[in-house]
Amino acid sequence: MWVDGKEVLASSGKTFSVQNPKNEEVIAQVAEGDAADVDHAVAVAQRAFQQWGQASAESRGHIMARVAEILRRRLDEFIDIEVEQTGRARREMAAQLARLPEWYDYFGALARTHEDTVPPFGGQFLNYTRRVPLGVVGHITPWNHPLLILTKKVAPSLAAGNTMVVKPSELAPLTPLLLGEVMREAGVPDGVYNVVPGFGAGAGAALTTHPGIRKIDLTGGTETGKTVASLAGRNLTRFAGELGGKASVVTFPDISPRAVVSAVMFASFVATGQTCVQGARLLVHRSIHDEVVNELVTRTQALRLGDPQDLKTQVGPLISERQRAVVEKYVRIGIEEGATLAAGGRRPEGAPYERGYWYLPTIFTDVRNDMRIAQEEIFGPVVCVLPFDDEDEAVALANGTEFGLAASVWTSDVRRAHRVAHQIEAGIVWINDHHRIDPASPWGGFKMSGIGRENGIAAYHDYTQIQNVIVNLSKEPFDWFSDDGEAKRYS
């Protein structure tokens, strides 16, 4: 674990192993934290809050700029480990992790440039607000983008003056732990950033229900989100949840079938489909459906699976046996529901795929919107193709799931692009792109995809609470109970 600025063992002495998904080799033994460890980490973070919560925004901003600088310098080390623990292709992790320092720069600058308000107030008063930190916050993160998702929570928390306890996914806790070294080197005081690895039902539940935690920020599945939100609610702990998704890639016939295919492959197969904004549903105009499907199948079958550390590899394995079992279950369901398996739908054969959690990128055609494969989050490299006849039907299909995290709209008609985007019930809509993210740009879901926003000023605000200071400027003596016969007023 990483607590109080150093590596420590779990109080129980227990550990768990972290595997490389490409070959199932154990790459690390990690401390398994429990309720006692969470308790200790929260106490450490409460103590550190006395200092960090009072530090000037300027000094927090300077320290965060140093975090960014050190991360840039140690980038390769983080990329190596991220690839080993997630199995994601190096070309993706190198691109993703190279962006992370931007979050520390952006939120550090936001802290330094933040201005409070002076709301109107009747009578002789000066009235102003201050945004103050919440205290100790808890971050519960998944395995698919271990450091990116954590960074989206840590950077605004630090900038706003909070201290934190992180419970990373037990499948990928190594980069969150290593980040502790960067924090220490950058001058983040000991105890501000703490990591208690462990399991959801152990360390995760203990963090969620801890009365010393002022906010729980979770990225995970929608069911986990509901459980964690209801547990947090018992202590009136704030909750933010970035939860499941089932994004549509809506493609109109005014762009070429080839461009549609490139769009959907980028949207659907990055991270072997294990992203919350994965293009799980390709909505394609019927007039180009057959041409798109033919080319999509050809290009999908040509994708290069292989050693994720090799920069030429395009698709890595799934994270775990459990995740592969989920994908295989949904492929069976899709076939039973009557969809047509047009590509993939099985494990690759031969070396080097005998070990590891490999699965071929998969395409289903003849999918109806009421099928489970079109509705439920699979979290794997599976795309469902659904044809539409007109714009209204495309919008209805795009909105026809319980999720509302993201969607992309592909068209060269500028009016249609915005018109359709405005009708889509999703927190993020890309036009002629997918997957793009920026620290300044709000990220989060509508409907069952979550509560709250990461990134941008909204995220910074959500890690603060407002204090209102009302100053009486009057020279008149004040005595509410004086017997002067005058009517009294409140303002």
Ligand code: NDP
């Ligand atoms: P899970 O929901 O299984 O787990 C997320 C985190 O919550 C893990 O650290 C997990 O611990 C922990 N957890 C599980 N149960 C509890 C509990 N009762 N109390 C406290 N903590 C708990 O998600 P995955 O890790 O499998 O990640 C995939 C999911 O994340 C997908 O549904 C995906 O859509 C979503 N996601 C959403 C994103 C977004 O921005 N909206 C981005 C990325 C992913 P443990 O792993 O030890 O069980």
